Amino acid sequence: MKQLSFLIATAATLATTAALPATAQGRWDYRPGDYRLVGAGVRLLFPELRNSARGQAFVMRNFDYNRDGRVQPREAEAANDAFVAIAGPNRARYAWPAADRVTVIEETRVVPGRGGWDRRAMHDYGFRQTPRGATLTLQEDVLFATDSDRLRPGAIEKLRPLAGYLRDNPGVRVAIDGFTDSRGTAAHNQDLSERRAASVRAAFDQMGVTRARFSVVGHGERDPVATNATAAGMRQNRRVEVTLLGRRASEFARY
Secondary structure, three states, X not given: OOOEEEEEEEHHHHHHHOOOOHHHEEEOOOOOOOOOOOOOXXXXXXXXXXXXXXXXXXXXXXXXXXOOOOOOHHHHHHHXXXXXXXXXXXXXXXXXXXXXXXXXXXXXXXXXXXXXOXXXXXXXXXXXXXXXXXXXXXXXXXXXXXXXXOEOOOHHHHHHHHXXXXXXXXXXXXXXXXXXXXXXXXXXXXXXXHHHXXXXXXXXXXXXXXXXXXXXXXXXXXXXXXXXXXXXXXXXHOEEEEEEEXXXXXXXXXX
């Protein structure tokens, strides 16, 4: 069972938390900055985040997961959740801490030991070899509802074995690519593919995988793997591909 405790510490005291595993630490960057919030998620942000310079900087410094300079709905929800945890019920009266201070959220989690990743589950993903590395394909109906970037309840469990592998192999870098079918406008499909890829990336972040290891790209309706003239073909085209860059699919052929 998770145990949460909250404390405010100066940057000089961060060394006291160094013994904590990376997956057990959440550090918020409070440095001010000049940001203009844009994107579909802006309207979802609490007014305290949306309408103040410190709030805007807090959102962009900590929750712009794919570094595109836009606030996506899932990023806004994560920022709101973090702000509630920090500010408590009196959000409107919250006093932002000095810029050289951070909040450390300590969280007890069960983290598999090195080499303890689930080999059977990694085998069952069905990795295939591609020029960039070992690639697995996750179909839309596994991860998302139709025309949505919100992960289904079971999607996290589907991704959990891969997150365990990545935690145990910190040198592996990852590409996440989103694709759609050709229904709707090209602009809509491009935006949806970007948001879906970013949602998968955010899920790995929640499971303790360092965000800097990922590249996140949406391809829209480009690069179909099947015809868009049939329902079955469109289903195949609605997908997210995760590639372990430079790895061989044969590494996961046995368990």
